[in-house]
Amino acid sequence: MSLITPVILSGGSGTRLWPLSRTGKPKQLLSLTSDETMLQLTAERAPSSEGYAPPVVVANAAHAAMIEEQLGAIGIDDALLILEPAGRNTAPAIAAAALALDRDAIMLVMPSDHVIRDVPAFRAAIAAAKPLVEQGWLITFGITPDGPETGYGYIQRGDELVPGVARVHHFVEKPDRATAEQYLAEGNYSWNGGIFLFGAGAYLDALGKHAPAILAAVERAMQSAEREGDRLYPNPHDFAASPSQAIDYAVMEKADRVAVVPVEMGWSDVGSWDALHAISDMDDAGNAQHGEVFAIDTQRCLIRSEGPVVAAVGVSDLIVIATPDAVLIMPRGESQEVKRAIAALQKDGHITLDRAV
Known part of the structure; x- marks a missing residue:
């Protein structure tokens, strides 16, 4: 085993x-935290200049042209795009990537829409994990918690295998606050960030043992896949026949040789507007602004405009997001409630759910 192949999961909506x-x-194709998009930032964490192989991107077929354009803009023109005919969650997506590689390839599986501010710390964690991967271990990266977060799953660490890498004792579901506080007090829990490192063959073997229906369906889909240049289209009928499961449930919680590398690397999944506000640069009043925004006597707001001028006067603790065809206004701290707006728009079949800004 030598070069590590970045496998970027870009199927989310x-x-x-x-x-x-x-x-x-979707958000991975947007510039949310810098001038570059989240997909571009993800790809740049594992560049060829640092000894990584060309990336494999597993994505929605509808986004292929945008992905190629964005990767080309940062000098990546040799990525393989595996274009899913339907979303079947992460276990089948990763299986498709593994089947497109040699069995002895090392896969660095990364969501395309996460923030990692300390990339050197991330690369150091990868280096610590690689020797165990070469011995057949499946590695997950555990995020060092900075509070009793109830929105993430947790990983309980067991015995240390080598410096900086521990056997996974237990994966646990999203806890209530009291349980999350207990995890922090005990000190041997990490957030489950959904980033993995393992050999393609080791993953496929574990998948065949613990979720054979997924492996069988994806193998059929890849055997009859159509290729157009650097685009690979799995067979739609066979791929859709795969059970829809996350890698955690299908493999990581069941396999024997699973280890975790705890790492503090400035990570965020940017899963809400509140999360974006928390990691954004702010003015002295706690406002994070983007676009043509005038904040007057305004405190602790996230105000973002992709077109119209937004003037906020005498308000506090608001999220204001303006695009050319839609405006969202809601209290800070409750941004998960955007799902209520989505539900109302879905009921009406509103075009703003689908049309790109």
Whole structure:
């Protein structure tokens, strides 16, 4: 085993960041935290200049042209795009990537829409994990918690295998607050960030043992896949026949040789407008602004405009997101409630759910 292949999962729809993120252009294809998009930032964490192989991107076929354009803009023109005919969650998506590689390839599986501010710390964690991967271990990266977060799953660490890497004792579901506080007090729990490192063969073997229906369906889909240049289209009928399961449930919680690398690397899944506000640069009044915004006597707001001028006067603790065709206004701290707006729009079949801004 030598070069590590980045496998970037880009199949999500990202409706929690509506109205900016849409089915037609989800959050990984947006510039949310810098001038570069989240997909571009993800790809740049594992560049060829650092000894990584060309990336594999597993994505929605509708986004292929945008992905190629964005990767080309940062000098990546040799990525393989595996274009899913239907979303079947992460276990089948990763299986498709593994089947497209040699069995002895090392896969660095990364969601395309996460923030990692300390990339050197991330690369150091990868280096610590690689020797165990070469011995057949499946590695997950555990995020060092900075509070009793109830929105993430947790990983309980067991015995240390080598410095900086521990056997996974237990995966646990999203806890209530009291349980999350207990995890923090005990000190041997990490957030489950959904980033993995393992050999393609080791993953396929574990999948065949613990979720054989997924492996069988994806194998059939890949055997009859159609290729157009750097685009690979799995057979739609066979791929859709796969059970829809996350890698955690299908493999990681059941396999024997699973380890975790706890790492503090400035991570966020940017899963809500509140999360974006928390990691954004703010003015002295706690406001995070983007676009043509005038904040007057305004405190602790996230105000973002993708077109119209937004003037906020004498308000506090608001989220205001303006696009050319939609405006979202809601209290800070309650941004998960955007799902209520999404539900109302879905009921009406509203075009702003799909149309890219």
